[in-house]
Amino acid sequence: MATHMPPKVPFGADPSPTGPSAFKSVVLQYEHLLDQLRPFTxxxxxxxxxxxxxxxxxxxxxxxxxxxxxxxxxxxxxxxxxxxxPKFDPGMNDLDNDADAANEGPALPTKADDEFRPFVRKxxxxxxxxxxxxxxxxxxxxxxxxxxxxxxxxxxxxxxxxxxxxxxxxxxxxxxxxxxxxxxxxxxxxxxxxxxxxx
Structure with missing residues (x-):
């Protein structure tokens, strides 16, 4: 008859997580709490x-x-x-920055005939x-x-x-x-x- 034995812990060792794994556990619990609070603005x-x-x-x-x-x-x-x-500033005149902003996501319309783009906050x-x-x-x-x-x-x-x-x-x-x-x-x-x- 086989019985299930818990894993052996070395003498003097604490079975609870310590060091980096304990910190990671606390961070994950904190992020989980923030995720639960997100809908309740x-x-x-x-x-x-x-x-x-x-x-x-x-x-x-x-x-x-x-x-x-x-x-x-x-x-x-x-x-x-x-x-x-806005996340992408329409006032930037630098062509490199404009090209980077266009590749990153939507920008604000700058002319009357531009299509609608939603406001994306910085x-x-x-x-x-x-x-x-x-x-x-x-x-x-x-x-x-x-x-x-x-x-x-x-x-x-x-x-x-x-x-x-x-x-x-x-x-x-x-x-x-x-x-x-x-x-x-x-x-x-x-x-x-x-x-x-x-x-």
Whole structure:
């Protein structure tokens, strides 16, 4: 009568995965969790906005960590610009870059008689959300360590941030107006193929 014996583990060896295999397992579980969250856009952004609000309330309550807040704001501004920008910039005049962009995928129409091409973002929505959530979580954690509480005159940082935000958004809006694209789909016309049921 044969019995099934578990494989022998050398004396002193831990049967749980360690080192690179344990790290790979954690990464796979993290990616699996992100894949499960992907369809729930409203809930994802709702949770991130709550986390952002908690971080801002913490900064206002403790009256410190302004340099962390400034770095967080600049990083979010950079992400937002990537979210608003097309993947293939129609303003590039370099022929090599245009040829590479044409080979990589669709570009924005630049003339009235060009065929419709969908807007492809430089930074997709899901990547934008993941990066925003990570940055907010990191900034929140940093606000608990005194080493990151560098004394600065915060009104100057605030004025500089709003000045940078205004100039950057003005340039982005001019680019959108010049090449006639809108980076969101709300309010756009939808063209449907006529149904064959009436024929």
């Amino acid at each position: 409203l809930y994802r952004w709702g949770g991130t906005l709550v986390m952002m609000l908690l971080f801002v309330l913490r900064i206002l309550w403790v009256q410190g960590w302004y340099i962390v807040t400034y770095a967080w704001g600049i990083f979010l501004l950079n992400l937002f610009l990537g979210f608003l920008s 930074l997709p929505e899901f990547t934008f959300w993941v990066s925003t959530t990570r940055a907010t979580l990191l900034a929140f954690v940093c606000s608990f360590f005194r080493v990151f509480d560098v004394p600065v005159f915060w009104p100057i940082l605030l004025v500089y941030f709003f000045l940078l935000f205004g100039l950057t958004m003005r340039r982005q809006i001019r680019h959108m107006a010049k090449y006639k694209y809108v980076p969101w789909t709300a309010g756009k016309k939808n063209y449907h193929r006529p149904s064959s049921a009436g024929l």
